[in-house]
Amino acid sequence: MALYRKYRPATFAEVVGQEHVTDPLCTALDTGRISHAYLFSGPRGCGKTSSARILARSLNCVEGPTSTPCGTCASCASLAPGGGGNLDVIELDAASHGGVDDTRELRDRAFYAPAESRYRVFIVDEAHMVTTAGFNALLKIVEEPPAHLIFVFATTEPEKVLPTIRSRTHHYPFRLLPPATMRGLLGDICAQEHVPVDEAVYPLVIRAGGGSPRDSLSVLDQLLAGAGSDGVTYTRAVALLGVTDVALIDDAIDALSAGDGAALFRTVDRVMEAGHDPRRFAVDLLERLRDLILMQAVPDATERGLVAAPADLLDRMRDQAARLGPATLTRCAELLHAGLGEMRGATAPRLLLEVVCSRMVLPAADTSDAATLQRLERLERQVASGVVSAPAAGAAEPGQASAGAPPEPA
Known part of the structure; x- marks a missing residue:
């Protein structure tokens, strides 16, 4: 049954x-x-x-x-x-x-x-x-x-x-169940079924169920039916549900924080080689950006239940939120959201995903206010880390004469 x-x-x-x-x-x-x-x-x-x-x-x-x-x-x-x-x-x-x-x-x-x-x-x-x-x-x-x-x-x-x-x-x-309540329900049922389930599997089931107890139990039922002697493992759950491996999401976030376009495109290539749907990768990456935005805006987001993830993943996410500024996170999330709309019904979703990735790592090619804020934020972080030296006090800006210097002859 x-x-x-x-x-x-x-x-x-x-x-x-x-x-x-x-x-x-x-x-x-x-x-x-x-x-x-x-x-x-x-x-x-x-x-x-x-x-x-x-x-x-x-x-x-x-x-x-x-x-x-x-x-x-x-x-x-x-x-x-x-x-x-x-x-x-x-x-x-x-x-x-x-x-x-x-x-x-x-x-x-x-x-x-x-x-x-x-x-x-x-x-x-x-x-x-x-x-x-x-x-x-x-x-x-x-x-x-x-x-x-x-x-x-x-x-x-x-x-x-x-x-x-x-x-x-x-x-x-009636309302959808919040993640914390759903986690308790799923945990109780798995205990009654006497099937061990990796802690990292529960967030996947909760997101797949969308807050609906019936839908979440249907997803869990599929995972329990295919469980081996070691229970429901994270690797098997990822394969059955078609979600993106968290390692690929981490690599994409690391590439965005470093502004490394080559690393980001290599991650997209690995996504395709693993047989993942590019649309699903974009959705999962957007969900990670959403979590990072919340962790920046609400320091106790995990305690309030706004962000749910295993403890080791939460540590990595805190580090990622510290390395990515709010302007970068917001602009990347907006680009992914717009890109998902363009991918709907597209014949070449990988191509559109790569175009979105190029926009995310190349804010200089965009004249919007969001891109300008991202460039300023990146420059401020480079100055703060000593990668780019700040101009000395009183130094003349490029193209301007120094104070008290004689004018150049005509």
């Missing part, structure tokens, strides 16, 4: 990172302030449908409505993850059943009393796919439903839900 199904939460206490939603729902259940319609919105894979099932389970528990269903009664057993389902809890996928005929059938079925439970609960997934005519067919029953009926609409795009429907619901927005 897939990890995201195996570890699907069965109670609100098991829902990770959504306390701003689960706490008010638990309070409402325990105090009996139950609404007839709910709207769960948020990015994909954040627990909207799972929370809707938990809500139905909590409402129909023999000890309920309660925020802590017993888990042993017939209703709890049927609605548990992996359960056989309940006749009184109906899930409708609006992506394929969002037409007016489907919603009219749902409306007609909704008037029947529950067969064996306290409430009839209709969970409408992908609710933004319901047509306007379909929402209009539901409008009257959502506005004035029978006492036994509860609607739960789940959607990734709440603004597309008909405003007259949205205004009659209690709206709970």
Whole structure:
């Protein structure tokens, strides 16, 4: 069984990172302030449908409505993850059943009393796919439903839900998980699966999942499926996920800090020889620049969870942030971001990547303000390190006569 199904939460206490939603729902259940319609919105894979099932389970528990269903009664057993389902809890996928005929059938079925439970609960997934005519067919029953009926609409795009429907619901927005919370969730699951995972693998999984628990667990599931006797190693994770090896990113950053165009182009050549996608290399390099910018702007970025990486990589990143100035980091990030747009659909992405690299290491070829700031920053660092000697005090600038010197004859 897939990890995201195996570890699907069965109670609100098991829902990770959504306390701003689960706490008010638990309070409402325990105090009996139950609404007839709910709207769960948020990015994909954040627990909207799972929370809707938990809500139905909590409402129909023999000890309920309660925020802590017993888990042993017939209703709890049927609605548990992996359960056989309940006749009184109906899930409708609006992506394929969002037409007016489907919603009219749902409306007609909704008037029947529950067969064996306290409430009839209709969970409408992908609710933004319901047509306007379909929402209009539901409008009257959502506005004035029978006492036994509860609607739960789940959607990734709440603004597309008909405003007259949205205004009659209690709206709970779900959010993506921050890296620190996701790291704890992934670590707990790996411990339960008894599979060792290199610490450097977790940031790769977290970034690949984009903050979605379901997507992150799908990525982790793939890595665990291919794990050997030594567990999930960094090398295997890099190969499976297609991300750029951190050594190549470090070499690119070192070349940028030294202004060494030859070293940077050699790194691009190694990227291609390793079979990496040049677009993915550009994305990974942009993410590193983003981390370095944050480490410069926020000294305790790692403690705040703004930058996540293994301890040895964080030490290297601190050194890189000290060697690269803010003007250089900002301009390189802007060039990479613009280059990624140009690479979309390009037939020669390597060529475009090399053009972007040449722009990053040759600010003198650019007349923009950002390039001027980068040149000034580089000159200041060279003067501070003694590579270039500063002009002596009172020394004349090139092309200017010294003070008190006689003018040259005409």
